[in-house]
Amino acid sequence: MADPIYQFKIKELIPLEIFETNISYTNSSLFMSLSIILVSLLLLVSIKKKSLVPSRLQSVSEIFYEFIANMVSDNIGDKGHKFFPLIFTLFTFLLFGNMLGMLPYSFTFTSHIIVTFVLAMFVFLLVTLLGIFIHGFKFFGLFVPKGVPMVMLPLMIPIEIISYLSRPISLSVRLFANMMAGHTMLKIFAGFIVPLGIFGIAPLMVDVALTALEVLIAFLQAYVFTILTCLYLNEAINLH
Amino acid sequence: MKKKLKDFSKRLENLKNLNSKSKNKKNKDFKDFGVYLKSGVELISAIIVSLVIGIFLDNYFQSKPVFLIIFLVLGFATGIINVYRSVKKLGFEVGFKKKNDKLH
Numbered sequence: 228m229a230d231p232i233y234q235f236k237i238k239e240l241i242p243l244e245i246f247e248t249n250i251s252y253t254n255s256s257l258f259m260s261l262s263i264i265l266v267s268l269l270l271l272v273s274i275k276k277k278s279l280v281p282s283r284l285q286s287v288s289e290i291f292y293e294f295i296a297n298m299v300s301d302n303i304g305d306k307g308h309k310f311f312p313l314i315f316t317l318f319t320f321l322l323f324g325n326m327l328g329m330l331p332y333s334f335t336f337t338s339h340i341i342v343t344f345v346l347a348m349f350v351f352l353l354v355t356l357l358g359i360f361i362h363g364f365k366f367f368g369l370f371v372p373k374g375v376p377m378v379m380l381p382l383m384i385p386i387e388i389i390s391y392l393s394r395p396i397s398l399s400v401r402l403f404a405n406m407m408a409g410h411t412m413l414k415i416f417a418g419f420i421v422p423l424g425i426f427g428i429a430p431l432m433v434d435v436a437l438t439a440l441e442v443l444i445a446f447l448q449a450y451v452f453t454i455l456t457c458l459y460l461n462e463a464i465n466l467h
Numbered sequence: 468m469k470k471k472l473k474d475f476s477k478r479l480e481n482l483k484n485l486n487s488k489s490k491n492k493k494n495k496d497f498k499d500f501g502v503y504l505k506s507g508v509e510l511i512s513a514i515i516v517s518l519v520i521g522i523f524l525d526n527y528f529q530s531k532p533v534f535l536i537i538f539l540v541l542g543f544a545t546g547i548i549n550v551y552r553s554v555k556k557l558g559f560e561v562g563f564k565k566k567n568d569k570l571h
Contacts (some may be wrong), residue, residue, distance in 0.1 A: 389517050389538075389545045396548075397512035405510065 230416035235338055235407065255336045262323040262336075291319065295453075302457035306464050317346070318453040325406060325445035329438070335359075338406040340399060347399035350456050358463035366466065398455060402448050409441045506553045510546035516540025 241252035272292075273284035281289055295315045301306045321337060328335025336342050358366040370387040371380070416437060419430040521538035525531045 250537070385541050386545045386548060389542055390549055392487055392520075393509075393512040393516040393545065393549070396515055397508045400512055401508040 231411045231418065234334070234410060234414060237339075254334045255342070256323065257321060258327055258334045258336050259320075259342075262320055262327060264325075266319045266323055279427070289316075298454060298457055303461045303464060307460065311462055314453055314456060315457065317350075318449055319419065319455060320447035321346075321402070321452055322446065325449055326442070328406065328410065329442055329445060335406055337402055338410055340403040343399040343403045344395065346452075349393040350398065350459065351395040354459045354463045357460070358466070361464065362466050369462070369466070395421070395457065398452065402452055405444055405448050407435075409444055413437055413441060506550045509549040509553055513546035513549055514539070514542040517545065 238254045239251040240254060240257060243249075243251045243436065268286070270288050273282075276282065276285070292315075296340040297309065299311050299314055303310065324337050325335065326365055327333050328337065358369070369390065370384050372383050372387060373382050413434060416430045416434045418429040420434070423430065517538040518535070521535035521542075524534035524538070528534070
């Protein structure tokens with residue numbers, strides 16, 4: 228049976244080393260570049276011929292735009308429009324990364340925790356710095372919950388701080404774990420198909436169903452990542 | 468002609484209403500799904516963070532295992548609170564209900 232973990236192996240396509248640091252161009256980097264190139268191509272080509280009645284491609288990019296614009300205005304409000312490019316980039320990058328991973332022989336860069344952790348850490352640092360920059364010292368009022376008795380505060384403040392610090396971890400682990408678990412499961416079931424002979428139809432059917440589920444998960448995880456980014460930004464900007 | 472136009476605008480209005488209704492419902496179901504997906508990781512991540520803080524403080528103050536134990540308990544509490552919040556859709560506010568809160 229094929230090794231289900233082998234698909235996550237990083238291969239160096241163009242070995243490169245600077246100051247004893249390995250910065251090779253790997254298959255992970257290849258698919259990251261591919262994701263960015265595809266998104267840019269889609270957007271550039273689709274708006275080339277602007278028409279009132281959109282062509283298929285144009286409506287795809289319009290749907291993307293409206294989806295994110297609604298998400299931003301629903302979750303952050305008017306002040307959030309400055310962050311539209313960031314959120315749009317984040318969503319399309321993750322979505323195309325996840326979806327490219329669903330193609331045979333491809334590589335899912337979101338199935339490596341370091342990739343998702345760097346993205347989550349970037350969001351976390353941005354939100355924290357933004358909050359401090361906008362609200363100054365008041366931003367730390369976030370850790371003092373409303374409507375809690377004074378006696379409980381010494382217990383609640385550490386809990387709030389841990390809760391705040393756990394955000395980048397939960398954000399990154401959620402995406403990484405979902406992508407890795409799904410792809411491993413697909414591979415394990417696929418490994419049973421040929422050895423079982425005629426009975427291989429059963430794992431094949433499971434695999435077909437799982438593929439559909441994985442496409443849903445790929446979209447949903449990109450969505451969850453971006454909507455949580457929106458919620459965190461909302462908290463930093465509007466500070467309830 | 469006028470009658471026709473009136474009829475048309477009425478039909479258009481009806482269709483618009485229908486569309487927005489079904490869209491809203493779909494959106495809500497979708498959001499719910501996201502909430503349940505994220506609750507599992509919430510518990511673990513709080514524990515991981517508190518574990519790291521505990522070990523770090525113990526190394527700093529040379530006080531093995533005092534801080535580790537304190538922060539593990541706190542981390543577990545945090546995880547439970549986070550799951551509670553996300554399931555009750557309280558967002559990131561404190562996990563206490565207000566008196567006239569409709570969520571329950």
